[in-house]
Amino acid sequence: MIFLYIILALFALFVGLGIYSQKGEAPGLEHKRLKELGSKPNAVSSEAGVQPERAVAPLQASFKNVADAIEATGGTITSRTESYLSATYMSRIFKFVDDVEVRSDGDICHIRSASRVGYSDNGVNRKRVEKIRTYLQSPS
Template sequence: MLALKSKSGASPGLVEGRLAPCPSSPNCVSSEAGAPESHKTAPLPLEAWDKIPDAIERQGGRIVDVREGYVAAEFSSPLMGFVDDVEFRKAETQVHIRSASRVGYGDMGANRKRVEKLRAALKE
Protein backbone atom coordinates (compact mmCIF):
# COMPACT_ATOMS: atom_id res chain seq x y z
CA MET A 1 0.00 0.00 0.00
CA LEU A 2 2.78 2.47 0.90
CA ALA A 3 4.69 1.64 -2.29
CA LEU A 4 1.62 2.52 -4.36
CA LYS A 5 1.16 5.75 -2.40
CA SER A 6 4.79 6.73 -3.01
CA LYS A 7 4.35 6.32 -6.78
CA SER A 8 1.54 8.87 -6.87
CA GLY A 9 3.47 11.66 -5.14
CA ALA A 10 5.93 14.23 -6.42
CA SER A 11 9.07 15.94 -5.24
CA PRO A 12 8.40 18.96 -3.04
CA GLY A 13 10.26 21.37 -5.31
CA LEU A 14 11.64 24.70 -4.21
CA VAL A 15 10.26 26.51 -1.19
CA GLU A 16 11.10 30.21 -1.19
CA GLY A 17 14.00 29.53 -3.56
CA ARG A 18 15.51 26.70 -1.50
CA LEU A 19 15.09 22.94 -1.34
CA ALA A 20 12.29 21.94 1.03
CA PRO A 21 13.33 21.21 4.61
CA CYS A 22 13.52 17.58 5.68
CA PRO A 23 10.68 16.22 7.78
CA SER A 24 11.48 15.05 11.32
CA SER A 25 11.64 11.41 10.17
CA PRO A 26 15.14 9.99 9.55
CA ASN A 27 14.53 9.20 5.86
CA CYS A 28 15.88 12.47 4.44
CA VAL A 29 19.22 14.23 3.98
CA SER A 30 19.84 17.80 2.83
CA SER A 31 22.73 20.18 2.33
CA GLU A 32 20.62 23.32 2.76
CA ALA A 33 21.56 25.60 5.65
CA GLY A 34 19.49 24.95 8.73
CA ALA A 35 19.13 21.20 8.23
CA PRO A 36 19.40 19.40 11.57
CA GLU A 37 22.72 17.65 12.11
CA SER A 38 21.05 14.22 11.77
CA HIS A 39 19.85 15.17 8.27
CA LYS A 40 22.91 17.15 7.16
CA THR A 41 25.03 16.26 4.14
CA ALA A 42 27.64 18.36 2.37
CA PRO A 43 26.74 20.31 -0.78
CA LEU A 44 28.27 19.37 -4.10
CA PRO A 45 30.89 21.48 -5.87
CA LEU A 46 29.53 23.88 -8.48
CA GLU A 47 31.49 22.04 -11.20
CA ALA A 48 29.20 19.02 -10.69
CA TRP A 49 26.11 20.83 -12.04
CA ASP A 50 26.43 19.85 -15.71
CA LYS A 51 27.19 16.21 -14.82
CA ILE A 52 24.09 15.70 -12.68
CA PRO A 53 21.67 14.37 -15.36
CA ASP A 54 24.15 11.73 -16.53
CA ALA A 55 25.01 10.68 -12.96
CA ILE A 56 21.31 10.30 -12.12
CA GLU A 57 20.69 8.05 -15.10
CA ARG A 58 23.83 5.96 -14.46
CA GLN A 59 22.64 5.39 -10.89
CA GLY A 60 19.22 4.17 -12.09
CA GLY A 61 17.24 7.36 -11.49
CA ARG A 62 14.78 9.15 -13.73
CA ILE A 63 14.79 12.91 -14.21
CA VAL A 64 11.29 14.31 -13.74
CA ASP A 65 11.83 18.09 -13.68
CA VAL A 66 14.47 20.47 -14.98
CA ARG A 67 14.21 24.22 -14.54
CA GLU A 68 16.71 27.06 -14.32
CA GLY A 69 18.98 26.07 -11.44
CA TYR A 70 16.87 23.07 -10.37
CA VAL A 71 16.79 19.34 -11.17
CA ALA A 72 14.45 16.73 -9.67
CA ALA A 73 14.77 12.97 -10.05
CA GLU A 74 13.06 9.83 -8.80
CA PHE A 75 14.68 6.60 -7.68
CA SER A 76 12.67 3.42 -7.01
CA SER A 77 13.69 0.70 -4.58
CA PRO A 78 14.25 -2.59 -6.39
CA LEU A 79 12.20 -4.83 -4.11
CA MET A 80 9.01 -2.93 -3.30
CA GLY A 81 9.21 -0.01 -5.73
CA PHE A 82 9.18 2.74 -3.08
CA VAL A 83 9.91 6.09 -4.70
CA ASP A 84 12.49 8.50 -3.28
CA ASP A 85 12.99 12.05 -4.53
CA VAL A 86 16.42 13.55 -5.15
CA GLU A 87 16.60 17.27 -5.86
CA PHE A 88 19.43 19.63 -6.74
CA ARG A 89 19.56 23.41 -6.48
CA LYS A 90 22.32 25.43 -8.09
CA ALA A 91 23.57 28.16 -5.75
CA GLU A 92 26.28 30.77 -6.38
CA THR A 93 29.23 28.66 -5.22
CA GLN A 94 27.85 25.14 -4.74
CA VAL A 95 25.04 22.74 -5.56
CA HIS A 96 22.60 21.82 -2.80
CA ILE A 97 21.14 18.33 -2.71
CA ARG A 98 18.16 16.78 -0.94
CA SER A 99 17.22 13.11 -0.99
CA ALA A 100 14.08 11.88 0.79
CA SER A 101 11.61 9.03 0.92
CA ARG A 102 8.08 9.98 -0.06
CA VAL A 103 6.44 7.69 2.47
CA GLY A 104 7.30 5.83 5.63
CA TYR A 105 9.56 6.71 8.50
CA GLY A 106 12.93 4.97 8.24
CA ASP A 107 14.97 4.16 5.17
CA MET A 108 17.91 2.18 6.63
CA GLY A 109 20.23 4.94 5.41
CA ALA A 110 19.22 4.57 1.76
CA ASN A 111 18.97 8.30 1.02
CA ARG A 112 22.34 9.12 2.62
CA LYS A 113 23.95 6.23 0.69
CA ARG A 114 22.36 7.43 -2.56
CA VAL A 115 23.76 10.93 -2.07
CA GLU A 116 27.23 9.52 -1.43
CA LYS A 117 27.01 7.32 -4.55
CA LEU A 118 25.97 10.33 -6.62
CA ARG A 119 28.77 12.39 -5.09
CA ALA A 120 31.30 9.72 -6.09
CA ALA A 121 29.82 9.44 -9.61
CA LEU A 122 30.04 13.22 -10.07
CA LYS A 123 33.77 13.13 -9.32
CA GLU A 124 34.43 10.78 -12.25
Protein backbone atom coordinates in the same frame (compact mmCIF):
# COMPACT_ATOMS: atom_id res chain seq x y z
CA MET B 1 -0.33 -20.93 10.13
CA ILE B 2 -0.87 -17.58 11.85
CA PHE B 3 2.77 -16.73 11.15
CA LEU B 4 2.14 -17.20 7.41
CA TYR B 5 -0.86 -14.82 7.55
CA ILE B 6 1.25 -12.22 9.34
CA ILE B 7 3.97 -12.50 6.68
CA LEU B 8 1.41 -12.21 3.88
CA ALA B 9 -0.22 -9.19 5.55
CA LEU B 10 3.15 -7.45 5.93
CA PHE B 11 4.02 -8.22 2.30
CA ALA B 12 0.67 -6.79 1.16
CA LEU B 13 1.26 -3.70 3.33
CA PHE B 14 4.67 -3.07 1.77
CA VAL B 15 3.32 -3.60 -1.76
CA GLY B 16 0.52 -1.14 -0.99
CA LEU B 17 2.97 1.44 0.39
CA GLY B 18 5.11 1.01 -2.72
CA ILE B 19 2.14 1.70 -4.95
CA TYR B 20 1.11 4.68 -2.79
CA SER B 21 4.63 6.16 -2.99
CA GLN B 22 4.44 6.19 -6.78
CA LYS B 23 1.72 8.83 -6.62
CA GLY B 24 3.13 12.22 -5.82
CA GLU B 25 5.99 14.48 -6.73
CA ALA B 26 8.99 16.21 -5.25
CA PRO B 27 8.17 19.09 -2.91
CA GLY B 28 10.05 21.66 -5.00
CA LEU B 29 11.64 24.92 -3.93
CA GLU B 30 10.47 27.04 -1.03
CA HIS B 31 11.79 30.61 -0.87
CA LYS B 32 14.38 29.70 -3.57
CA ARG B 33 15.79 26.85 -1.41
CA LEU B 34 15.16 23.13 -1.22
CA LYS B 35 12.26 22.47 1.11
CA GLU B 36 13.11 21.79 4.75
CA LEU B 37 13.14 18.18 5.90
CA GLY B 38 10.16 16.89 7.82
CA SER B 39 10.36 15.32 11.26
CA LYS B 40 10.97 11.75 10.02
CA PRO B 41 14.57 10.49 9.80
CA ASN B 42 14.15 9.36 6.19
CA ALA B 43 15.86 12.21 4.36
CA VAL B 44 19.11 14.17 4.01
CA SER B 45 19.87 17.65 2.71
CA SER B 46 22.79 19.99 2.12
CA GLU B 47 20.82 23.17 2.77
CA ALA B 48 21.88 25.25 5.79
CA GLY B 49 20.07 24.65 9.04
CA VAL B 50 19.65 20.88 8.72
CA GLN B 51 20.25 18.81 11.86
CA PRO B 52 23.83 17.46 11.78
CA GLU B 53 22.73 13.82 11.62
CA ARG B 54 20.70 14.57 8.47
CA ALA B 55 23.16 16.92 6.78
CA VAL B 56 25.26 16.13 3.74
CA ALA B 57 27.81 18.35 2.02
CA PRO B 58 26.76 20.15 -1.17
CA LEU B 59 28.05 18.75 -4.44
CA GLN B 60 31.10 20.48 -5.93
CA ALA B 61 30.11 20.02 -9.57
CA SER B 62 28.31 21.71 -12.41
CA PHE B 63 24.54 21.39 -12.59
CA LYS B 64 24.82 19.44 -15.86
CA ASN B 65 27.30 16.97 -14.37
CA VAL B 66 25.04 16.41 -11.36
CA ALA B 67 22.11 15.72 -13.68
CA ASP B 68 24.24 13.24 -15.63
CA ALA B 69 25.33 11.56 -12.37
CA ILE B 70 21.74 11.18 -11.22
CA GLU B 71 20.78 9.45 -14.44
CA ALA B 72 23.93 7.28 -14.39
CA THR B 73 23.16 6.11 -10.85
CA GLY B 74 19.61 5.01 -11.65
CA GLY B 75 17.58 8.18 -11.22
CA THR B 76 14.90 9.41 -13.58
CA ILE B 77 14.72 13.18 -14.00
CA THR B 78 11.10 14.30 -13.69
CA SER B 79 11.45 18.09 -13.80
CA ARG B 80 14.24 20.44 -14.80
CA THR B 81 14.85 24.18 -15.13
CA GLU B 82 18.11 26.12 -15.50
CA SER B 83 18.87 25.83 -11.78
CA TYR B 84 16.60 23.14 -10.30
CA LEU B 85 15.84 19.52 -11.00
CA SER B 86 13.86 16.76 -9.40
CA ALA B 87 14.36 13.07 -9.98
CA THR B 88 13.01 9.81 -8.65
CA TYR B 89 14.66 6.56 -7.65
CA MET B 90 12.60 3.38 -7.28
CA SER B 91 13.48 0.42 -5.05
CA ARG B 92 13.62 -2.96 -6.70
CA ILE B 93 11.38 -5.18 -4.61
CA PHE B 94 8.51 -3.07 -3.30
CA LYS B 95 8.87 -0.19 -5.82
CA PHE B 96 9.17 2.53 -3.17
CA VAL B 97 9.82 5.94 -4.74
CA ASP B 98 12.30 8.43 -3.27
CA ASP B 99 12.75 12.01 -4.47
CA VAL B 100 16.10 13.66 -5.18
CA GLU B 101 16.18 17.39 -5.76
CA VAL B 102 19.09 19.58 -6.76
CA ARG B 103 19.41 23.37 -6.67
CA SER B 104 22.29 25.07 -8.43
CA ASP B 105 23.97 27.79 -6.37
CA GLY B 106 26.91 29.12 -8.37
CA ASP B 107 29.75 26.62 -8.30
CA ILE B 108 27.96 24.17 -6.01
CA CYS B 109 24.75 22.20 -6.09
CA HIS B 110 22.60 21.68 -3.03
CA ILE B 111 20.94 18.28 -2.85
CA ARG B 112 17.99 16.82 -0.97
CA SER B 113 17.11 13.12 -1.00
CA ALA B 114 13.96 11.93 0.79
CA SER B 115 11.67 8.92 0.99
CA ARG B 116 8.04 9.58 0.12
CA VAL B 117 6.67 7.03 2.59
CA GLY B 118 7.80 5.36 5.77
CA TYR B 119 9.53 6.56 8.87
CA SER B 120 13.13 5.43 8.58
CA ASP B 121 15.12 4.81 5.43
CA ASN B 122 17.98 2.76 6.94
CA GLY B 123 20.47 5.25 5.49
CA VAL B 124 19.38 4.76 1.87
CA ASN B 125 19.13 8.48 1.07
CA ARG B 126 22.56 9.27 2.52
CA LYS B 127 24.08 6.36 0.56
CA ARG B 128 22.39 7.61 -2.61
CA VAL B 129 23.88 11.10 -2.23
CA GLU B 130 27.31 9.57 -1.60
CA LYS B 131 26.92 7.35 -4.68
CA ILE B 132 26.17 10.46 -6.76
CA ARG B 133 29.17 12.22 -5.18
CA THR B 134 31.44 9.23 -5.93
CA TYR B 135 30.26 9.17 -9.54
CA LEU B 136 31.06 12.88 -9.89
CA GLN B 137 34.58 12.34 -8.49
CA SER B 138 35.41 9.36 -10.67
CA PRO B 139 37.60 9.97 -13.73
CA SER B 140 35.57 10.27 -16.91
